[in-house]
Amino acid sequence: xxxxxxxxxxxxxxxxxxxxxxxxxxxxxxxxxxxxxxxxxxxxxxxxxxxxxxxxxxxxxxxxxxxxxxxxxxxxxxxxxxxxxxxxxxxxxxxxxxxxxxxxxxxxxxxxxxx
Amino acid sequence: xxxxxxxxxxxxxxxxxxxxxxxxxxxxxxxxxxxxxxxxxxxxxxxxxxxxxxxxxxxxxxxxxxxxxxxxxxxxxxxxxxxxxxxxxxxxxxxxxxxxxxxxxxxxxxxxxx
Numbered sequence: 001x002x003x004x005x006x007x008x009x010x011x012x013x014x015x016x017x018x019x020x021x022x023x024x025x026x027x028x029x030x031x032x033x034x035x036x037x038x039x040x041x042x043x044x045x046x047x048x049x050x051x052x053x054x055x056x057x058x059x060x061x062x063x064x065x066x067x068x069x070x071x072x073x074x075x076x077x078x079x080x081x082x083x084x085x086x087x088x089x090x091x092x093x094x095x096x097x098x099x100x101x102x103x104x105x106x107x108x109x110x111x112x113x114x115x
Numbered sequence: 116x117x118x119x120x121x122x123x124x125x126x127x128x129x130x131x132x133x134x135x136x137x138x139x140x141x142x143x144x145x146x147x148x149x150x151x152x153x154x155x156x157x158x159x160x161x162x163x164x165x166x167x168x169x170x171x172x173x174x175x176x177x178x179x180x181x182x183x184x185x186x187x188x189x190x191x192x193x194x195x196x197x198x199x200x201x202x203x204x205x206x207x208x209x210x211x212x213x214x215x216x217x218x219x220x221x222x223x224x225x226x227x228x229x
Contacts, residue, residue, distance in 0.1 A: 041225060
């Protein structure tokens with residue numbers, strides 16, 4: 001069965017320090033992977049996506065993620081956190097086949113940034 | 116990128132009334148739209164898939180008579196919460212599929228049922 005696991009429900013970092021949000025997936029198909037950010041009471045904004053091209057994907061706002069097939073991981077990183085990065089982050093996977101919706105959401109990781 | 120809007124952004128209604136939420140694709144046509152529900156501090160739960168010109172496909176456990184979905188045009192899908200109750204209070208988010216594996220999300224609608 002396909003699944004997505006976000007290993008940390010809450011991550012807290014200081015402003016200016018690196019950010020690491022972890023995501024692992026399980027699938028027998030070739031996945032496409034996404035990271036979305038959600039600010040309070042807002043919709044989802046796409047940060048970046050992997051669709052079988054380059055394994056290191058650069059997104060908006062300085063975020064990037066690396067697809068590692070051997071580790072079935074797609075961790076999100078940023079070299080230096082900013083206060084505006086505080087939000088909820090969702091790792092999302094889609095697989096060919098399965099339901100029409102196809103998207104499988106992780107439970108989310110809340111990122112807090114301390115001044 | 117593609118823009119999806121939702122209206123209203125926030126609605127408060129009395130128990131027993133019906134509420135309609137609109138989802139529009141502003142600069143593209145979407146044959147398929149999706150409706151999600153998000154409980155506080157939780158992830159998104161797919162409620163149903165809305166296909167233009169045909170009946171929606173509901174996920175297991177979602178009452179189709181409770182959550183009416185209409186996708187009458189390539190740019191508009193509506194979700195009507197009928198006879199709303201306080202437990203229906205939630206954040207409802209729609210999305211529209213552009214390609215086979217990418218969806219663009221609306222900003223969400225906060226429903227509060229008193």
